[in-house]
Amino acid sequence: MTHLSEEALLEKIKNREIFTATIDGGGFTLKIEKYEPAMSAAIHDGGNMRPELMDNCLLSKSERYYEEDPYTASFVSQQPITLTAHDSRYEYDLNRTTDECVYETAWGKECWKTPQSQEVIVTSKEKHAQFYRIVSAVVEALAEDFGQCIVYDNHSYNYRRHERTDLPVFNLGTTSVKSEKWRPVIGRWLQTLKNMKVDGVDITAAENDIFYGKGNLAGHCHGLYDNVLVLATESKKVFMNELTGEPDKNVLPSLQQAYNAAVKENTASYIKKNIQAER
16 A cells, blocks of 8 residues: 655645555545545544554453444445545544544543553644545545535444434434535435345434434534535444444445445436536
């Protein structure tokens, strides 16, 4: 895998180059196979931690894995533009603001044997800020070229911890969306999710049912850009045993194929109805 500095990545985006590269330090990989008005992100897919954090962490790998979103990058791996994070949310959580991205406790558990030094925290926050500089560069380039763009913000969630038994397989969070102009785009994606066929799973999809789209990727884009829509989509962990981490050998490959196909279908519809129709 090619490793590039932030400056080199920004230059490639500026020049509209086709490339796949991991940022120096290994925090994330950006793939651009062609420029179209849609980026797919998996910001909690990774579980890497810097050695100084790993040595100081009270939580086992399996405890951290439980709160991460494994396989979500594979749900969008076939898309032309993908942004995949490799670092654990316990190092810095990309769905929180830079000021709040470093945990002291998480989900009721202490994270660190000793409090992190200011130097360690600064390093984590800079990696977080660097990620969002790349997000901004990509969406600004796409909006410049096409007038607008969408971002598929892909997550997964543990459902066995909840008392409800009717939680949706897919939850689309939209509360940070500011304009009603996006309602047709939101409606099409929700319907595309509902139409998905996955082996061994009865698909259900809902809007703002258990999650509300209040994460930082949505907040960052909706706060800065009126011409960028983030589709914050949570997938219920029906594709794995959320307690052991073991993937379901039937559901996972079927969901990977179906989800990739759904994103492709939805993006094609979005381009036809929102980009080409306005030109």
